Amino acid sequence: MAFEKNILCIGAGYVGGPTMAVIAAKCPQYKVVVVDVDKEKIRAWNSDNLPIYEPGLHELVKKTRNKNLFFSTENEKGIRESEIIFVSVNTPTKTFGQGAGKAADLQYWEKTAREILAYSNSSKIVVEKSTLPVRTASAMERILNENSKAIHFEVVSNPEFLAEGAAIQDLENPDRVLIGSRETPDGIAARKTIVEIYVHWVPRERIIESNVWSSELSKLTANAFLAQRISSINSISALCEKTEADIGEVAHAIGMDSRIGPKFLEASVGFGGSCFKKDILNLVYICESYGLEKVARYWEAVVEINEWQQSRFIQNMLTNMFNTVAGKKIALFGFAFKANTGDTRESPAIYVAQGLLAEQAEVVITDPEALKNARKDLKGFKKGLTFEPNPYNAVKGSHAIAVLTEWDVYRELDYKRIFKSMVQPAFIFDGRNILDRKKLFDIGFNVFSIGKAPLKHF
Secondary structure, X not given: OOOOXXXXXXXXXXXXXXXXXXXXXXOOOEEEEEEOOOHHHHHHHOOOOOOOOOOOHHHHHHHHEOOOEEEEOOHHHHHHHOOEEEEOOOOOEOOOOOXXXXXXXXXXXXXXXXXXXXXXXXXEEEEEOOOOOOOHHHHHHHHHHOOOOOOOEEEXXXXXXXXXXXXXXXXXXXXXXXXXXXXXXXXHHHHHHHHHHHOOOOOHHHEEEXXXXXXXXXXXXXXXXXXXXXXXXXXXXXHHHHHOOOHHHHHHHHHOOOOOOOOOOOOOOOOOOOOHHHHHHHHHHHHHHOOOHHHHHHXXXXXXXXHHHHHHHHHHHHHHOOOOOOOOXXXXXXXXXXXXXXXXXXXXXXXXXXXXXXXXXXXXXXXOOOHHHHHHHOOOOOOOEXXXXXXXXXXXXXXEEEEOOOOHHHHOOOHHHHHHHOOOOOEEEEOOXXXXXXXXXXXXXXXXXXXXXXXXXX
16 A cells, blocks of 8 residues: 555654554554664554553554554664654653753754664654753754755654543644744745644644744643642642641632633642653753743742642651551552553652651552552562552551542442451541542541541541
């Protein structure tokens, strides 16, 4: 079969894999190839046990794989045969040198750019899909276009706005698709080519065209604004607990203001994931680089509030469990940073588990999808840590439960049965406010919810 376009995605992670699966499903006339240097990851993409969990992803991959969607480790072949290359490689926060702890580490991105140049024998459109600092496109253009091959590359920014756990839904029915390019004839033509992909299923009015710098900055800013809302409501949750106000009622009241809206106003143990903290710190570093210290400190405070909320959660457990958890068994319900994903990057559960283990608690972790990653995240701890897929087994003989991920399964458990299997007095610390606290209190639990007055039997 002759395909109309040959699209390559370099990077088979949480963004590249789902995005290309949707493009392949919506555009059967295009050949879509996903490459990665991780042979085990590619093997998983070609199996029935995909390397990531997203509702609806398995069905899409099964429908398109080996028809017009292909997963491969042959980077050179993929680059040579493609006209459009999406770059979706990891851009973690730097852990060394200038900007350590804040700036994006672009070494993998630069290696990819040089690899594209080395293997290309024709002009191509290169699409930034990774989250990158502002003006990164300019650096990529210099690497690609200062060549002796007489070929030309146009770099287009097309940031992802995916929420893990709802990635397929976000891709199939996005709020917006943002495509930025240079405002030159060639840049605009490249931008229009990427627009042509998305118009197969996205209404044209939802596709935004901009200059490339606006597109790059929009991604960082969007995540910063979302994280800011979470940190804002979490800061008020502490005040609610002191004043016996109810954070749910406060959030509902302010969320009905049309100028504010209800989204991202759910108090919790804190935000996690690969984007929020990384992107905010990247924004902080950019502001510092331009001498905007006040702006940098403003956004840095969003991260500080998030870290304080996690610390406060652990302190609340210690204070209410008679100032010690040493030797006490505590079951952590959930380890993924949010429901409907196995991703644990920057999950508050990591911090909570480490804090409890440091206090010599016996920690049992249960999660429907994230136990494999949890083992990796806590590989430095050998004593006092176990993993149990069955939540009923996890709580046997425990003193407390800490709900750290909002999986629906935790709402539906038989808590009368759980209470009987626990050491008394039994505690529940609901870090996601998903449980019926009055019902739990009536069963006999001492209940501590984020931003609400505690319900205690003593």
